[in-house]
Amino acid sequence: MVQVQQSLGPRTTTILGVFVGYIALCRGLRYLRRDRNHAQLPYKTREDFKKMTAEDAWEIVRSFQSLEFPWMTGKALAFALFKTYGIPSISKLLCATQQLGHVEYAGRRFADTSLLIIEFLGHSPSSERANSAIARMNYLHSRYQKAGKISNDDLLFTLSLFVLEIERWVRTYEWRSLTPMEICALGTHWKVIGDAMGINYSELRHGPSNFKDGLEFFEDIKEWADEYERRFMVPNAYNHQLAEETTRILLANIPGPFKPFGKNMVAALMDERLRRAMLYDDPPTIYFKTIKFTFAVRKLFLQYLILPRPYALRYDPLSEHPDPKTGRYHTNEYDSEPWYVKPTFFTRNSPLSWFRWALGGPYPDGKHYKPEGYKIFELGPKKLETQGEEECKATRDRLIAGNRGGCPFAF
DSSP states (O other): OHHHHHHHOHHHHHHHHHHHHHHHHHHHHHHHHHHHHHHTSSOOSHHHHTTOOHHHHHHHHHHIIIIISHHHHHHHHHHHHHHGGGSHHHHHHHHHHTSSSSHHHHHHHHHHHHHHHHHHHHSOTTSHHHHHHHHHHHHHHHHHHHTTSSOHHHHHHHHHHHHHHHHHHHHHHSSSOOOHHHHHHHHHHHHHHHHHHTOOOTTSTTTTTOOOSHHHHHHHHHHHHHHHHHHHOOOOHHHHHHHHHHHHHHTTTSOGGGHHHHHHHHHHHSOHHHHHHTTOOOOOHHHHHHHHHHHHHHHHHHHHHSOOOOGGGOOOOBOSSOOTTTOOBOBSOOSSSOTTBOOOHHHHHSHHHHHHHHHTOOOOOSSSSOTTOBOGGGOSOGGGTTSOHHHHHHHHHHHHHTOTTSOTTOO
8 A cells, every 4th residue: 555655646645535535425425315314204114114194205205306316307207298198098189189289389288287297296295385286287187087088097197107207217317226215205195196186096906095005006006007008008190299299399408400319319218119109210229329328427427426416406496485466486497488487687697598599499588488477276278277266276175174194005
């Protein structure tokens, strides 16, 4: 050791020591937060999982989505929504409503759908905002359910993707996988959301109400979704129409000459069955290798060179409080179009806004895309903005009275 130090020199040895120490610090702090969070909760064994409350499940999910894997879970949720378009019964209805299949409507519909999901993911299951978002979603679905255009299987499959894609993306691309307790929380959280949506779980192995815990719910819904995809995720022109429009939204910040590259990257992220259902050809092999290499480097970089995100910088895309004058909320980010973004000096002059302006794309100019913000009971198609408020309030109050924060597996 002394000979090595002499050959390297004191300065080099010091720099090397600091670097090695920094790597150990990064890795240690990342796993320390995971272990500390687990130690503070009373869910140490599989037997304990039976007692997990919806409130605790939400806190666990919120922690890894806002602090541990905010970027990856955001992409997983977007991809989960995208993947539903591989089922013709779903894509046909969405094309018929013209809300996602046409450029003049797709941007707002994508934003509104995302906001409703973010509202009930970002707030406690006992909160007014979470239950308002679920009530509004139920109202928007109700007309099509009554007409027999949305089946229970359609809703169950959509719910399954929001559970399964988060776990899959984190396991495949992140610096660590979710722990059994985190997967249990994920299953518990979405099971409670499905309950509030009135989804019937009879098709699942232990359904409709004999699940031991959130982990068993996760395992059952994965088994069912795999079989459902095999049977019903088939090639269809409606699937392709929605895939094209959604890909346009996802690639909104990519300059024109690079959009073909971006489109191939999106196709490479799909599995073979989904690509066939969307009527896409397999991209060149180089795209699969690029994705694998990029995420492998990112995984190592995060695990060994980046300190954990501090709580003060946790990911939160929504305004915490409504505007005191209008009672409306704003969002802090956008994809294709800046819907509901407050036109502050920063949002109008952020690097992204200048970049979008240079590309000729929309940015928060304070004139378009409802810069005044949104009310939860107005989200949805423009023609339904002023409809359903009283029905939504009644549903919200019923959900709140139902103690959604308790344990869904306590019989």
